[in-house]
Amino acid sequence: MLRTLLALSLALQPVAAADLPDLGEVSRQYFSDQEEQALGRIIMRDVYADPRYLDDPEIETYLNQLGYKLVSVSTRNQREFIFFVVDDPSINAFAMPGGNIGIHTGLLLAAQNESELAGVVAHEIAHVTQDHIARMVASQNQSYWPTMAALALALLAARSNPNVAGAAIASTQAYSIQSQLNFSRDYEREADRLGYDMLTRGGFDPRGMSGFFNRLERANRFYDSSAPAYLRTHPLTTDRIADMEARSEATPYLQVADSLDFQLVRARLRAQESSPQDAVLAARAALQDKRYSSETAARYGLVTALVRARQFGEAETEVKKLLAGQPAHPMIQQLAARSALAAGNHALALQRYHAGSTAHPGYQPLQYGYISALLAARRSADALVQVDRQLVLYPLDRRLWRLAAQTHAQLGHRLLSHRAQAEAAALSGNLIVAIEQIGLGLKAGDGNFQELSAAEARQREWQAAEKALRKNP
DSSP states (O other): OOHHHHHHHEEEEEEOOOOOOOOOOOHTTTTTTHHHHHHHOOOOHHHHHTBOOOOOOOHHHOOOOHHHHHHHTSSOOOOOEEEEOOSSSSEEEEEETTTTEEHHHHHHHHHHHHHHHHHHHHHHHHHHHHHHHHHHHHHHHHHHHHHHHHTHHHHHHHOHHHHHHHHHHHHTTTTTTHHHHHHHHHHHHHHHHHHHHHHTTTTTTTHOOOOOOOHHHHHHHOEEEEEEEHHHHOOOHHHHHHHHHHHTTTTTOOOOOHHHHHHHHHHHHHHHSOHHHHHHHHHHHHHHHOOOHHHHHHHHHHHHHHHHTTHHHHHHHHHHHTTSSSSSOOHHHHHHHHHHTTTTHHHHHHHHHHHHHHHOOHHHHHHHHHHHHHHTTOHHHHHHHHHHHHHHHHHTTTHHHHHHHHHHHHHTTTHHHHHHHHHHHHHOOOHHHHHHHHHHHHHHHOOHHHHHHHHHHHHHHHHHHHHHHHHOO
């Protein structure tokens, strides 16, 4: 059943209904909360394994901060969300079951201000909070689902490439799906309305939503054969544009400055484009010509490019300019420490990581960097203290468990290393790998009675969960 639901959710990505009744329990007859959460874990397992998934803790942290700022002011803020980044230059975003929302790097760079980005994110949040996918499941005849199931794999691979998804639909002769997509015009209007409310309550410029969609619609006129990816997954009609404009005209003008986080994230992405040498030249030119909205972000981008190009001397010169401003932003402290580590200066890197993680104890990317730097300096015992302390606070952090695995491996703790790898795999949705790793750990021959008992308990738990999943795929 989950596979059929997966196909349905991906074929009908973000959908909503402007004036539909709240289906509530009716929709949940076909798609329970438990099924949606299980489906969400399956989706994220495949997302994490996809080479287009951008495993960048700093950008992901920013998106989650932005997303939860909007979630906190939504009418249904009890849901849990995961915001992740897809390394793709196309302008796109999508919502999936389980509160999983993907944002393309192309969208992050195309947004002209933070309110525009927040408008798109709020729109996607509304699809999740309103149970739109569950509504679609409830409205479909179950006999229709096997056709959808045949598309599951193709649609998952094409979740952020509508051209491929369209080819999959055509190849299976499931053209009736298109008729279901047509209904999403009304659904999109509801997400617009609720997203607009989130923007207003969250302190963003509500015109960010209408500004972005209007600009995207105008750009669409120059495409001969295909619209931008976002327009193909989010049909934009004259009615929707008119609604957005009407709301904007009725709202007093509000000028909202972009956060430094937003500017640093964009500078980071730009510095990772093209070759390292070209990135350095572009960043230098932007600073020299003063083509920036934030000098700090422009200099941050230059340091990022210089580290990529292994020009560590100039990078250190620019880092000192960034650190001259007090207090330093956590992303800047992270970059300063990473630059020293890349240059082989472990002592300076550890000094900066310690200062940064102390000043910003809740900023997880700094904690990851600090533990990694301790491991690079072969300070395994200190790394273990740090990773254990963090796992007490964040026991569901898959990145921390991966670092724990490296730490225990460096210390020669084979059972604990495999156990940590297993925990990371389970948190990534991959129970099969988790079971394999915990099995290897139990065969390692080390570990005390308590560690062995805990590992055996986890093995039984994961085996039961994987068995249940196989019974109800």
